[in-house]
Amino acid sequence: MEQVEKAISAAVYAEGDAGLDLGASLIAAAPWSAAGREILRRGEELVRRAWERGWQPADVVRLVRRDLDDRHVRLTTDLIAAENRRYARTAPRWEAQLRELEAARPWWHDDERYADALAARERTDRFSLATAHLELFRLLVRLPAIEPVGPPPGESPHVRPHAATPDEPRMLSRIRALLAKAEATDFPDEAEALTAKAQELMARHSIDAALLAAQGHTGDVPTACRIGVDAPYETAKAILLDAVAGANRCRAVWNSGFNFSTVVGFEPDLESVELLYTSLLVQGTAAMTRAEAAQRAGGRKRTKAFRQAFLTAYASRLGQRLSDATGHVTQETDGSLLPVLAARDLAVEDRTERMFPATTSTRVRGVSDHAGWEHGTAAADRASMGPRPGVTR
Template sequence: MEEIVRDVVSGAIGYEAGLDALTVAPAAEVDAALGGALRDAFERLFRGGWQPAELHRVIARLGDPVKAALVADAAAAYGRRFSEVDPRWQTQVAGLPPAPARRPDRITLLDSSLGLLMELRRLPVIEVLVPPPGTVGTSATDDRMLERVRALLAKAESTDFPAEAEAYSAKAQELIARHSISEALTSVDRAEVVPFARRIGVDHPYESEKASLLDAVARANHCHTVWSPELGFSTVFGFDADIDGVELLYTSLLVQANRAMARDEPAKGKARIKAFRRSFLVAYAVRIGERLAQVTRAEIAGNADLLPVLRNRDLQVREVLQKAFPRTVRARGSRIDSLEGWESGRAAADRAELD
């Protein structure tokens, strides 16, 4: 059975022929062979930088809930093998969707398991950003600041009044910028404070436009992004305090954008709606970037001592990015096919809560 599994994964025998062979073989032998191969594959990826939420997202994008559930189970089982597990890893595992209530039949389970094994084999090792279970890592964040920002953004997302939402969002960005400035000034001589990176999921549809929104939020908060469309995430490079703010703000602004887009989109025409949404999100990202940068500049204004500090930090962030991604290309901009969508997106960005 182990040989059949290896041959299917390597392409030595066809997928359907391999699946047929596993289907009629003794269940205990098949389960041992498939289970062992999957454990090895998960071990390679988890130790090779993949976090539970990231791996679940990239597999869930394939549209097979059984495969996604197998990833969630594997991540939880992998963490239980170790006494030392980073809290961020535990939080991600706890946040994964529960398995479907209806258990798949054996043929479906074999098919999904074998298919999952082939998908896992195609994934590359990536940079370790959260220490995998069995290693020790720390994460320094200002929980009080983050809670205040979360509270403001929650109000922005819940209100039905655009002006009120805008005020909350603006206040959140102001708080993020102020905290970033404070952290920059107090960490100048602390060697342990270094730029880092975090991967943030960018889901379909309209991944390119969503990645542009994330980049706009990042640039306004002293960070840089690299989008990996085939893997379903962008890597945000910056200092921890800045990345925390970027992640919170991006998530909230996306919620606000989707709500405004659903309210303003045309009632008929599939092609028209698609063009409207894409143009809406492009305009929204551009205008949000302008507004966030304006708030940040206002916080920096009048503090001459801060400019060389921020310049030095930006050089450090770029250096880390270059080491992680020595070769990158600029993403092509999206076409604007709907003036209606563009104008609606700009207006929604003007109404969006930045605090």
């Protein structure tokens, strides 16, 4: 449609914001149903281009949420759902992201009626909707290429999928249930016990997968996933994720510009990292809130410096404890399994180096709140992740 094409050219590809009003006016003045259909078509093209450049649904939505607003997020999920109609099958991680975003299928029934349905949902005028779409298009068209962590939908995977062990679904359900209870309790000792038990199950799960691969029953190779590392205090969160990844025989590479870390490892270990990082972050945030309340009750006002120090200490101390626990259980492992684990570590390292041949180190900014550091360290000690005696890895 010519008017929509002119609007996109004026608003999306031009420098500055001067073209936004012009573009939005052109779209608002066009036949509304036809304009809505054309906006969907152009949006699908931009989403498809993002997939080809290595982006995944959760990545795009995370960036839109950071740089724009809730309306743009809803429009993004609409475009993702519309584009997803092209594919008969997508990878399991991709499908999980679509379900979480509620973007597996369009909520509207006919593209001809999308514009009217959208206006009713958003309860706003055409000009405002057109402006929001053009702002979103401008963000999508400027997405750079990033390291892919899997094939885009519609393409065959280059590696064989992870072969599940017989009890894997039940094992993961038990791990999720334990971590959910640890997040919900207000008693630190109970949270520690629940989380430690979950770590035991993760260790056993990882060993089962390694043994199965060593026996030649699977074609397991390292893969990767991306995990959001959102502001505020993203440096501390990235440190925590790196600690969790290292303890589970994975590598994490943080992209501070786009608020995510890419975690490289074998599929069972990636699942453990996702579950454990999310749970520890929830537990750490809850512990920080309780610590702040205690500080205020004592008449001491705490600020951003307290929270920054708390989470940095929490992540740093957990990293030490996780590293110690991993070293301990590795020493107790049956000697015949050590070459298998070493080979898997080497494979993860090699995959990481090939994906990120030029990484850089960043210096963590100093913290200035001693009380925050002490409380964060204590919270990390209570969230101990070391497996109990008798668990091998």
